[in-house]
Amino acid sequence: MKYQSQKVAYAYFLVAMALFGIQVLGGLLAGWIYVAPNTLSEVLPFNVVRMIHTNALIVWLLLGFFGAAYYLVPEESEREIFSVKLAYIQLAILVIGTLGAVVSYLAGIHGGREFLEQPLWVKFGILVAAVIFLVNVSLTFLAGRKTAVTNILMMGLWLLCLLWVFAFINPDNLSLDKMYWWMVVHLWVEATWELVMAAILGFLMLKLTGVDREVIEKWLYVIVATALFSGILGTGHHFYWIGTPGYWQWIGSIFSTFEVVPFFAMMSFAFVMVWKGRKNHPNKAALLWSLGSSTVAFFGAGVWGFLHTLHGVNFYTHGTQITAAHGHLAFYGAYVALNLAMFSYAMPVLRNRAPYNQVLNMASFWLMTGGMAFMTFTLTFAGTIQTHMQRIVGDYYMDVQDQLGLFYLMRFGSGVAVVLGALLFIYSMLAVRREVIKPGPVAVPGE
Amino acid sequence: MSEILTKSRARNVFYGGSIFFVLVFVALTAQSHRHITQTATAGMELTDEVRHGKHVWERHSCINCHTLHGEGAYFAPELGNVMTRWGAAEDPELAYEILDGWMKAQPSGIEGRRQMPFFEITDEEMRALAEFLRWADQTDTQGWPPNDAG
Numbered sequence: 253m254k255y256q257s258q259k260v261a262y263a264y265f266l267v268a269m270a271l272f273g274i275q276v277l278g279g280l281l282a283g284w285i286y287v288a289p290n291t292l293s294e295v296l297p298f299n300v301v302r303m304i305h306t307n308a309l310i311v312w313l314l315l316g317f318f319g320a321a322y323y324l325v326p327e328e329s330e331r332e333i334f335s336v337k338l339a340y341i342q343l344a345i346l347v348i349g350t351l352g353a354v355v356s357y358l359a360g361i362h363g364g365r366e367f368l369e370q371p372l373w374v375k376f377g378i379l380v381a382a383v384i385f386l387v388n389v390s391l392t393f394l395a396g397r398k399t400a401v402t403n404i405l406m407m408g409l410w411l412l413c414l415l416w417v418f419a420f421i422n423p424d425n426l427s428l429d430k431m432y433w434w435m436v437v438h439l440w441v442e443a444t445w446e447l448v449m450a451a452i453l454g455f456l457m458l459k460l461t462g463v464d465r466e467v468i469e470k471w472l473y474v475i476v477a478t479a480l481f482s483g484i485l486g487t488g489h490h491f492y493w494i495g496t497p498g499y500w501q502w503i504g505s506i507f508s509t510f511e512v513v514p515f516f517a518m519m520s521f522a523f524v525m526v527w528k529g530r531k532n533h534p535n536k537a538a539l540l541w542s543l544g545s546s547t548v549a550f551f552g553a554g555v556w557g558f559l560h561t562l563h564g565v566n567f568y569t570h571g572t573q574i575t576a577a578h579g580h581l582a583f584y585g586a587y588v589a590l591n592l593a594m595f596s597y598a599m600p601v602l603r604n605r606a607p608y609n610q611v612l613n614m615a616s617f618w619l620m621t622g623g624m625a626f627m628t629f630t631l632t633f634a635g636t637i638q639t640h641m642q643r644i645v646g647d648y649y650m651d652v653q654d655q656l657g658l659f660y661l662m663r664f665g666s667g668v669a670v671v672l673g674a675l676l677f678i679y680s681m682l683a684v685r686r687e688v689i690k691p692g693p694v695a696v697p698g699e
Numbered sequence: 700m701s702e703i704l705t706k707s708r709a710r711n712v713f714y715g716g717s718i719f720f721v722l723v724f725v726a727l728t729a730q731s732h733r734h735i736t737q738t739a740t741a742g743m744e745l746t747d748e749v750r751h752g753k754h755v756w757e758r759h760s761c762i763n764c765h766t767l768h769g770e771g772a773y774f775a776p777e778l779g780n781v782m783t784r785w786g787a788a789e790d791p792e793l794a795y796e797i798l799d800g801w802m803k804a805q806p807s808g809i810e811g812r813r814q815m816p817f818f819e820i821t822d823e824e825m826r827a828l829a830e831f832l833r834w835a836d837q838t839d840t841q842g843w844p845p846n847d848a849g
Contacts, residue, residue: 286774293816294816299764302763302774364756366762366771400710424750431731473706473710474709487724495840496734497734567843571773642848649848
């Protein structure tokens with residue numbers, strides 16, 4: 253750790269990992285309710301379980317981003333964070349808000365816009381925390397060295413915080429409500445979060461591969477350009493069937509097809525940098541997560557997104573298990589795995605020791621990634637059958653669902669693997685202090 | 700390639716292009732806003748009762764089991780065309796009666812069947828909810844869903 257104030261990232265990562273645990277356990281319960289629908293149906297109905305599952309995910313990913321920013325901005329700007337105290341106050345507000353939201357969900361108090369169910373006071377809390385964060389990192393950023401990594405990171409973070417304003421705009425007209433709702437939801441995950449992802453990935457590549465900064469930064473600008481050029485008008489793929497004009501079918505189909513490009517570029521970028529880099533960095537787990545994240549993001553967000561993004565296909569698949577399959581793998585690859593890459597890289601530094609438990613960490617990668625891949629396949633098969641029976645043949649929803657039991661059972665099984673992987677990851681970050689396997693001797697690089 | 704595409708050129712393309720696409724997007728959004736209010740949802744008046752119904756819909760977080768115009772959770776049936784499915788799209792009284800009967804029969808308690816919770820909803824709220832679903836049903840959604848099954 254070059255700067256003392258980077259230490260705040262540690263607190264952010266700890267809270268993020270705790271919420272990660274809650275998120276996957278919530279998901280496991282929701283998956284079980286698909287298998288055995290009477291489970292807890294009177295005490296804890298499915299809609300509440302799902303709210304906890306999705307909200308915990310969003311909050312922990314954001315905490316991971318905030319922590320990553322507090323970790324990398326000092327190092328890139330070459331100075332201490334403007335105020336460590338503000339960073340902790342921001343975290344405290346977010347923790348109180350999160351706990352408040354969970355308690356009120358359990359008590360049946362919540363909003364009704366998907367993912368934005370937080371009570372109003374929590375939404376304001378998030379706004380205040382976002383402002384504190386922006387002030388804190390911006391002042392650090394402005395006073396110090398400016399790099400492409402921090403430029404892009406700051407731009408992504410500013411825009412995503414500004415877009416939060418749409419969380420407060422809820423028109424009475426349902427179609428308007430839906431259109432503005434996407435300004436948070438789509439423009440977060442398919443635009444501004446991609447900037448944050450690219451910046452963090454660029455930082456990790458700088459540290460892990462030792463490739464020249466000029467090369468990495470040029471790549472980064474190209475990647476984020478393709479992300480925003482495709483992602484902004486790509487919002488149109490959500491405007492096919494909600495009361496918006498018909499021209500979105502073409503704009504959405506064309507531009508969202510190009511949304512594959514930034515993910516392909518990020519994957520190529522990561523592999524090319526590792527190939528070019530001559531550094532033999534000891535943190536192999538962080539490298540695995542970085543490569544894994546960009547690869548799974550390409551498949552989950554890119555390939556599985558394209559699978560149902562053309563309007564002629566989406567007409568039949570919209571709102572089926574196909575969407576669920578895509579959503580799970582895209583979030584896992586692009587944002588979950590990226591955050592875990594950052595945790596894997598930064599935690600040993602923050603705890604002031606060599607990377608440890610790498611074998612356990614890498615095992616958790618394969619357990620989680622294997623589980624998520626299997627989950628995606630089962631949901632894709634379920635979605636294909638559902639699309640055919642319900643949308644083509646015209647059978648009723650519940651009759652179709654009754655035919656999909658086997659897939660939901662397999663999905664639950666894959667969820668067990670993911671949960672085990674997540675717990676193993678957290679354990680490897682926090683608990684054990686010795687390598688399970690002794691590393692081999694370092695080979696002399698050369699011809 | 701590396702001489703033509705320098706870092707500063709790449710950066711300028713990124714900033715310039717992004718501003719261009721944001722402007723196009725804002726213009727199209729403004730036009731879409733107009734289209735929604737003037738055309739797509741103009742088939743039925745947005746009354747206070749419909750507004751009230753939307754609040755009832757939101758307070759009970761229906762979206763975290765059902766889809767509405769295909770968006771939401773995938774645990775329970777699509778509701779954007781539920782009134783068409785029930786043959787009640789043009790009949791407020793019938794819409795209310797079927798909805799009221801359905802919701803008061805929940806949860807079914809049948810073993811192995813997905814359970815819809817029982818919601819404490821007044822008569823007035825139930826009528827508002829029915830009107831909200833009728834209002835959603837008349838939206839011009841470009842022909843989606845493909846059939847009444849939703």
